[in-house]
Amino acid sequence: MSPKENPSADSVKDKPSQCQTQLASADPSAPGITTSRRSFLKAGGALSMSSLMGAAALMGQSGDVEAAIEWAEHFQKNYRLMTPEEKAEARARLERRYSAEYDKKVSVDGTESQPGVLMGYALNIRKCIGCRRCVKACVEENNQSRGSKPGQRIEWIQVLRMERGEFSQDKMDHGYPEGLGIQVGGNAYTPAGQVLEGQYFYEPEAVPEKDATYMPIACMQCEKPPCVKVCPVRTTFREGDGVVVIDYNWCIGCKMCMNACPYWARRFNLTTPVLPKEEMNPVTHYMGNRPRMRGVVEKCHWCLQRTRHSRYPACVEVCPVGARKFGNLLDPESEVSLILARKNVFRLKAEYNTFPKFFYFYD
Amino acid sequence: MKKLVFHTVILAVCCAAATPAFAQEAAKQEAKETICFESRKGASEITKHEIKPGLPNVKCSPTTGATLWYGDPYDGTVPMGKMPLLDGIPEGKAVVRPRSEKLNLLGMCATACHNGVVPPGFPKHKKPVPIPTMESLLPEVKNLQHGRGRIWCLDCHHSTKRNMLVDHFGDPVSFDQPQLLCGKCHGDKLRDWRDGIHGKRIGEFVSTGKKRWFVCTECHNPHDVQDGARNKGFVQIAPESPPQLPNGMKDAKHESVHGIAH
Numbered sequence: 001m002s003p004k005e006n007p008s009a010d011s012v013k014d015k016p017s018q019c020q021t022q023l024a025s026a027d028p029s030a031p032g033i034t035t036s037r038r039s040f041l042k043a044g045g046a047l048s049m050s051s052l053m054g055a056a057a058l059m060g061q062s063g064d065v066e067a068a069i070e071w072a073e074h075f076q077k078n079y080r081l082m083t084p085e086e087k088a089e090a091r092a093r094l095e096r097r098y099s100a101e102y103d104k105k106v107s108v109d110g111t112e113s114q115p116g117v118l119m120g121y122a123l124n125i126r127k128c129i130g131c132r133r134c135v136k137a138c139v140e141e142n143n144q145s146r147g148s149k150p151g152q153r154i155e156w157i158q159v160l161r162m163e164r165g166e167f168s169q170d171k172m173d174h175g176y177p178e179g180l181g182i183q184v185g186g187n188a189y190t191p192a193g194q195v196l197e198g199q200y201f202y203e204p205e206a207v208p209e210k211d212a213t214y215m216p217i218a219c220m221q222c223e224k225p226p227c228v229k230v231c232p233v234r235t236t237f238r239e240g241d242g243v244v245v246i247d248y249n250w251c252i253g254c255k256m257c258m259n260a261c262p263y264w265a266r267r268f269n270l271t272t273p274v275l276p277k278e279e280m281n282p283v284t285h286y287m288g289n290r291p292r293m294r295g296v297v298e299k300c301h302w303c304l305q306r307t308r309h310s311r312y313p314a315c316v317e318v319c320p321v322g323a324r325k326f327g328n329l330l331d332p333e334s335e336v337s338l339i340l341a342r343k344n345v346f347r348l349k350a351e352y353n354t355f356p357k358f359f360y361f362y363d
Numbered sequence: 364m365k366k367l368v369f370h371t372v373i374l375a376v377c378c379a380a381a382t383p384a385f386a387q388e389a390a391k392q393e394a395k396e397t398i399c400f401e402s403r404k405g406a407s408e409i410t411k412h413e414i415k416p417g418l419p420n421v422k423c424s425p426t427t428g429a430t431l432w433y434g435d436p437y438d439g440t441v442p443m444g445k446m447p448l449l450d451g452i453p454e455g456k457a458v459v460r461p462r463s464e465k466l467n468l469l470g471m472c473a474t475a476c477h478n479g480v481v482p483p484g485f486p487k488h489k490k491p492v493p494i495p496t497m498e499s500l501l502p503e504v505k506n507l508q509h510g511r512g513r514i515w516c517l518d519c520h521h522s523t524k525r526n527m528l529v530d531h532f533g534d535p536v537s538f539d540q541p542q543l544l545c546g547k548c549h550g551d552k553l554r555d556w557r558d559g560i561h562g563k564r565i566g567e568f569v570s571t572g573k574k575r576w577f578v579c580t581e582c583h584n585p586h587d588v589q590d591g592a593r594n595k596g597f598v599q600i601a602p603e604s605p606p607q608l609p610n611g612m613k614d615a616k617h618e619s620v621h622g623i624a625h
Contacts, residue, residue, distance in 0.1 A: 132604075206602075326568050
């Protein structure tokens with residue numbers, strides 16, 4: 001048989017040429033070669049992805065678009081490793097999903113940190129009256145879960161009630177008190193200032209109570225955050241303006257950071273968060289208050305969706321006694337800088353060398 | 364076509380049924396408007412309304428009636444006016460909520476008795492004397508504790524322009540700028556307030572940003588500064604609800620009563 005009579009001669013003839021191109025692709029000096037291992041895998045991946053997506057669409061019965069969003073979100077990278085285009089795409093995807101879920105126009109902001117800004121916080125420990133308004137304002141702003149079943153109510157700020165210690169003569173010979181918890185104040189003779197779990201749950205008719213001191217604690221936004229050190233997937237990190245944030249999509253829920261944090265600042269979404277549509281705050285930030293999912297850790301981020309646009313955090317705005325102060329530590333005119341210059345300041349658990357940017361002060 | 368007509372009829376019926384319901388609901392909402400207080404109960408009330416659809420100016424706590432969230436921090440504010448040592452702030456960057464509209468006697472004060480003239484029987488000297496008319500209007504001033512008996516009405520209120528306060532030189536000061544008066548004695552607090560350390564400012568945190576400043580009387584009641592029932596200088600208010608108890612913990616007092624085993 002002559003080659004000319006062969007009907008598949010062309011294809012046979014093509015084959016060597018294909019081989020050639022494939023061989024040529026291994027040569028880095030040869031330009032303009034498109035077929036490579038990467039593109040092959042990409043094509044294969046796309047194929048399997050599309051079949052998966054199809055399957056998901058069939059299972060979910062909720063339309064191709066929604067399923068595609070879900071799947072794309074599931075496969076997105078660590079936020080910090082994304083290109084700006086990928087970041088914008090991820091945010092747009094979330095906006096579409098949240099808007100559909102909460103029946104309103106939800107915006108997911110991605111404003112990066114600005115140069116020349118290092119956020120700082122100061123709290124006047126003598127003024128706090130323990131009214132817990134900051135706690136509730138935080139919940140209003142930051143879309144925490146607010147159900148009634150165990151584990152469904154999440155609050156980022158805890159207000160600690162401590163009894164005032166006193167050096168009274170009649171108690172001087174009572175010896176060292178029986179230990180009940182971690183002593184953070186008072187003296188050796190009065191079991192005062194001990195942190196019992198129950199002391200977060202004070203519920204008097206009116207505050208401030210006689211002989212009680214209140215100490216709100218939340219994320220201290222450490223300069224050397226232990227939680228960032230231990231995160232195995234590096235989903236929590238320190239931003240340029242000093243705020244420690246979490247990429248909730250990349251969080252695997254291992255709770256290592258919760259163990260590492262000496263300030264009890266982190267919360268875990270044990271259940272699917274309960275967030276009624278009408279109470280949802282539609283102004284969100286990717287690193288900040290966007291609705292979280294089950295099985296991820298969350299914490300205070302100084303209202304990034306506000307502070308990146310130079311608005312005060314929600315807790316600062318509602319404090320009825322003006323105990324909470326917020327500002328730029330690099331600006332010598334800001335209120336926090338002036339407090340550091342003028343007032344008596346301490347940081348909680350400073351001996352751990354976590355260097356919090358949350359300062360307690362009194363005048 | 365038939366289908367379309369059918370749908371239209373249904374729609375029309377629904378609308379007709381729904382319209383009175385909507386009207387009723389609107390009337391109900393108007394009837395019970397939400398009012399919550401900012402810092403001082405009874406003196407810093409704010410009425411909830413919508414700035415844009417879905418965006419209220421404030422959110423109120425359902426349990427204590429406290430303001431919990433500001434949609435627009437500058438809602439209902441006016442420029443602060445001239446303040447010594449705050450001249451560097453650009454025009455319109457410092458705003459306050461006017462106090463005048465909270466003071467229900469103010470309109471009367473200006474016109475009824477003290478309309479710029481010295482009323483009959485007015486004391487000629489600066490020594491405190493009982494003023495029965497004023498004491499019947501405001502019973503709490505009868506035993507004024509502010510200054511522990513060292514000051515009286517006319518140290519703060521203008522003698523002839525009673526809808527104004529008075530500064531060091533006897534010049535009238537607006538009720539919207541009480542800091543000019545209070546700073547006469549509380550200079551350290553005025554200094555801290557100017558720098559944002561004392562008191563409260565909301566809005567933009569950058570030092571060049573627009574802020575709403577809270578003035579003295581929004582948080583402090585000058586007629587009632589020494590009250591035995593309060594603690595640490597603040598009037599007692601009801602706290603918000605406590606956090607959720609940990610799973611399995613029945614009573615918050617359990618630990619302090621029974622102790623923790625070591």
